Amino acid sequence: MAETHSLQDMRQQAAVAAKVFLQRDYTNGTVCQFQTKFPSELETRIEKQQFEETLRMLNNLYAEAEKLGSQSYIEGCLACLTAYTVFLCMETHYEKVLKKVAKYIQEQNDKIYAPRGLLLTDPIERGLRVIEVTIFEDRSLTR
């Protein structure tokens, strides 16, 4: 009955109705980008614009992680000079961005997707292959 649903409540009450998988978009090569095509199964649950905004933000974050810029070159050269032992002690730029992604997805889930009976899975849990959107059954939600 609550307006905001915690994920624990949702898990306990709702059953999974369907899962939608958003595949990778390889038109720009092997960089991590996801297709932004709005899946038809979600039409009744969420606005297209909102969803596409989430996806766009995710794609931007991944692009930032894989960007070839001066920072990554410096990191790479420094690592090479130390026989890559810095990777054992330092967190790489990519990992920092992945933390940002995780935080963003959690935030989106809490604010936008959980109230609509949806759940976004962090792509890193699926090997950066797909974004899995779990659609829960609608019976326990009051909208």
Add this chain to the structure above:
Amino acid sequence: MKNCEYQQIDPRTLPTPTPTPTPTPHHGPDGDRPEEPRGRPRRKWHVFPGKNRFYCDGRIMVARQSGVLPLTLGLILVTSGLFFIFDCPFLVKHLTSCIPVIGGFLFVFVVITLLQTSFTDPGILPRATPDEASDIEKQIDNTGNTSYRPPPRTKEVVINQQVVKLKYCFTCKMFRPPRTSHCSLCDNCVERFDHHCPWVGNCVGKRNYRFFYTFIVSLSFLTAFIFGCVTTHLALRAQGGKGLVSLTRPLTAVELVICFFSVWSILGLSGFHTYLVASNLTTNEDIKGSWSGKSGEDVTNPYSQRNIFVNCCSVLCGPMPPSLIDRRGFLPADESVQTAAADIELPTLATKSEINVCTQGTKGLLESATLPPLLSTSCPQGKPPTDPTGNFDPSPEISTSCGGARHTHHSRGRASTPRHSKTRSKKSKRAALQIANPSFDVPVSPTSPDAGPSSTARGHEGASFSHLH
């Protein structure tokens, strides 16, 4: 890697197996997958489906066969040891004391990069979850068009105005991303797959290619340096007119021989990989001629930035991608039971098909003919897919490759016996340029310095399969 709060509830699609705490068939001589009492949470590496071994509670991973990694390490340690013990004192006295310093630095660099190449996750793609796999199956069935059955499991994408075919991996149950290939030795799909290198006992892929490249470049410097120092040592001794009765002479000669043969092959390999880096190619693509336009079409490498410097930077100094397999994460309590049982299913099916295909290899091992290496073991890749729907429907592409593999595996097995007679002198760039059958996805490591041991490693692998059953 990350503690995920969003555990998927997913009881429908997973089979409900009987929760028997039977150890998996992979539980071989390595005691690194102990049978945990069911109450304790297990880490994900315990149920990793590929053929890898894990040490230090999942921090270190290597391929199942260590290949000739001990030999590589041994040769480097022995040669460098002999150098420091017998040549350095003389050279420090007669030349300069920088020599052991430079030698020491190179040696440390080589060993560290070698260990990193061997122990790092090369970029393994985790297998598709059952939900994902059934979603992909549904999509494939929907497109259903073709004149023959089953439908070809390929998907075309356009990358930088170039059409690239993505193949479906029956083992991992997904369409492989571009530049990804399935290594049959490790039974994993590896991103930006270069080759499986028996010298380092691991695949070389997206995550450890820079370590591998640094290793071979620094090793060529080291061998050239030692070779130069040893030659100088011998020359100075001969010049000194003291006679060559010293005890250190035979050992120095050993170093000389090892270094002489290593220098050429390692330098050649470094040169080859420098070319690959500069054109942003992988060994796999180079062998198959994916972008060389052999078939007359106008194909170019869609991943190349058309600038040598940018290519080098992006391959060697690009951002370090994270490991996609969460080795040290904990399994949720309910999943650990299910995956353990599911694990038992898959290897049994896999090993059965391997019996059919690979027993020839065991017989072949007993013969002593030497044949040029042909392929790595692609047999396991050709095994019938074990998809959850129960369809046992390999595509024609896969079945022809499996048939082809049978013949080549048999003949290849014969090449493996004379391992001990082959020395490092037998390696040649000729062998390095032998091209694997392009219809297979799994490349050999033809650019590895010694073709003999690499085929040996694969031949031994054939034997080990049959020993498992």
